[in-house]
Amino acid sequence: MGLLFPRLAFxxxxxxxxxxxxxxxxxxxxxxxxxxxxxxxxxxxxxGARVAVWxxxxxxTFVATVGQLLGGxxxxxxxxxxxxxxxxxxxxDAQPEAVFAADLDAVRARTPKAHLVTMExxxxxxxxxxxxxALLLYTSGTTGAPKGAVIPARAVAANIDALAERWRWTDADxxxxxxxxxxxxxxxxxxxxxLRVGGALxxxxxxxxxxxxxxxxGEATVSFNVPTMIHRLLDAAEQDPEIARAxxxxxxxxxxxxxxxxxxxxxxxxxxxxxxHERYGLTxxxxxxxxxxxxxxxxxxxxxxxxxxxxxLVDDERRPLASDDDATLGEIAVRGPSVFSGYLNRPEATxxxxxxxxxxxxGDLATRTPDGHLRIVGRRSVxxxxxxxxxxxAGEIEAVLLEHPQVREVAVVGVPDDDLGQRIxxxxxxxxxxxPPPAQALIDRVASELTPHKRPREVRMVDGLPRNAxxxxxxxxxx
Numbered sequence: 001m002g003l004l005f006p007r008l009a010f011x012x013x014x015x016x017x018x019x020x021x022x023x024x025x026x027x028x029x030x031x032x033x034x035x036x037x038x039x040x041x042x043x044x045x046x047x048g049a050r051v052a053v054w055x056x057x058x059x060x061t062f063v064a065t066v067g068q069l070l071g072g073x074x075x076x077x078x079x080x081x082x083x084x085x086x087x088x089x090x091x092x093d094a095q096p097e098a099v100f101a102a103d104l105d106a107v108r109a110r111t112p113k114a115h116l117v118t119m120e121x122x123x124x125x126x127x128x129x130x131x132x133x134a135l136l137l138y139t140s141g142t143t144g145a146p147k148g149a150v151i152p153a154r155a156v157a158a159n160i161d162a163l164a165e166r167w168r169w170t171d172a173d174x175x176x177x178x179x180x181x182x183x184x185x186x187x188x189x190x191x192x193x194x195l196r197v198g199g200a201l202x203x204x205x206x207x208x209x210x211x212x213x214x215x216x217x218g219e220a221t222v223s224f225n226v227p228t229m230i231h232r233l234l235d236a237a238e239q240d241p242e243i244a245r246a247x248x249x250x251x252x253x254x255x256x257x258x259x260x261x262x263x264x265x266x267x268x269x270x271x272x273x274x275x276x277h278e279r280y281g282l283t284x285x286x287x288x289x290x291x292x293x294x295x296x297x298x299x300x301x302x303x304x305x306x307x308x309x310x311x312x313l314v315d316d317e318r319r320p321l322a323s324d325d326d327a328t329l330g331e332i333a334v335r336g337p338s339v340f341s342g343y344l345n346r347p348e349a350t351x352x353x354x355x356x357x358x359x360x361x362x363g364d365l366a367t368r369t370p371d372g373h374l375r376i377v378g379r380r381s382v383x384x385x386x387x388x389x390x391x392x393x394a395g396e397i398e399a400v401l402l403e404h405p406q407v408r409e410v411a412v413v414g415v416p417d418d419d420l421g422q423r424i425x426x427x428x429x430x431x432x433x434x435x436p437p438p439a440q441a442l443i444d445r446v447a448s449e450l451t452p453h454k455r456p457r458e459v460r461m462v463d464g465l466p467r468n469a470x471x472x473x474x475x476x477x478x479x
Contacts, residue, residue, distance in 0.1 A: 036067030
């Protein structure tokens with residue numbers, strides 16, 4: 001695989017990164033990243049040590065991250081919105097030698113290890129793709145305290161290279177996104193992906209449809225989003241034809257981190273005449289599947305496995321399922337070079353999700369089509385509902401309910417029931433709270449579109465759904 005970031009070793013004046021507080025060419029980034037790596041060495045911090053970065057959307061944050069990767073350090077991105085307990089847990093678990101920030105005032109009061117990224121200049125180290133740890137990414141903590149997933153350099157390189165093939169991603173591309181840079185989508189795909197292929201990144205610190213649209217009318221060719229962003233872009237496009245024209249411009253619109261409702265695919269097609277390509281991944285595995293850029297978008301599906309990724313569906317006993325009828329539910333298991341090395345300080349947790357053959361059991365439920373495309377229906381822990389002797393995926397019920405014109409958002413869960421085992425309950429956010437859709441109409445809609453046992457037994461109208469920092473619905477807070 002050669003160098004981790006080849007273009008930084010032969011840097012030129014082409015734009016590499018632009019954030020709200022400035023821009024850097026490849027040559028400028030290489031020198032600043034080299035300066036940061038040299039500073040760590042002068043502080044007595046040896047390669048292989050863990051060094052945290054306060055993941056503010058700043059040029060300095062990217063410089064620190066790249067400098068640490070080139071210097072052989074393990075970068076621990078910290079979500080700036082972490083609560084006191086969460087931050088204390090991660091710092092106690094990761095034990096970073098230092099914490100670097102673009103804005104020291106925002107961090108100094110939260111940790112005594114805080115240092116300012118100073119933008120010193122030096123020749124950059126050359127980092128080969130190796131099996132050494134490169135990133136320590138913390139999970140969202142939906143099933144307990146956040147766990148640190150150790151991501152080696154070869155996983156980052158292999159995953160970006162596979163996506164470059166699947167998306168025809170080259171140094172001619174400019175990526176636009178307003179995603180957090182403490183997790184896979186915004187950091188690994190957005191920043192590190194752009195740098196590895198030799199292209200450019202325009203990162204926004206705050207998601208604003210008008211600013212994203214303006215960027216898409218410029219040099220941008222690819223846009224990374226989560227479903228909430230797509231929804232808000234489409235809302236804005238319905239009010240402003242200029243935004244609709246902007247959305248039609250880039251060669252590739254990507255949505256990930258959660259399933260994009262088919263309704264949003266249809267809205268995009270109606271407004272712009274183009275589609276959205278989805279992908280599927282996790283912190284521990286990076287990206288597993290993606291709809292190819294050279295194929296039409298496939299609403300409701302996340303594509304086949306990436307090159308180099310082995311994927312299979314398994315039953316409750318982790319036995320492989322041969323079914324490809326797009327109906328049989330199975331848990332997704334993956335194996336390949338992009339799978340993490342394990343959870344830091346958590347050998348038991350690692351053993352619970354990865355077997356001796358290297359298969360990682362994702363906890364995600366899916367069906368598979370005859371041509372290998374996956375349809376994600378939810379998480380085993382909260383989205384597999386066992387009701388009246390049947391196994392039901394919450395995702396397929398949500399997809400039906402989202403087709404109703406009066407429904408803005410929905411989350412389906414199973415709650416304990418003495419008769420059924422679990423009772424299907426739909427939490428619905430209406431488009432207009434003053435005129436919510438009739439509950440019985442929603443129940444009847446599911447019963448007619450799916451088999452009757454999949455219908456909600458109860459519909460609850462709510463003002464909003466609880467979400468984590470990546471915009472994923474936290475269903476356990478609804479049960």
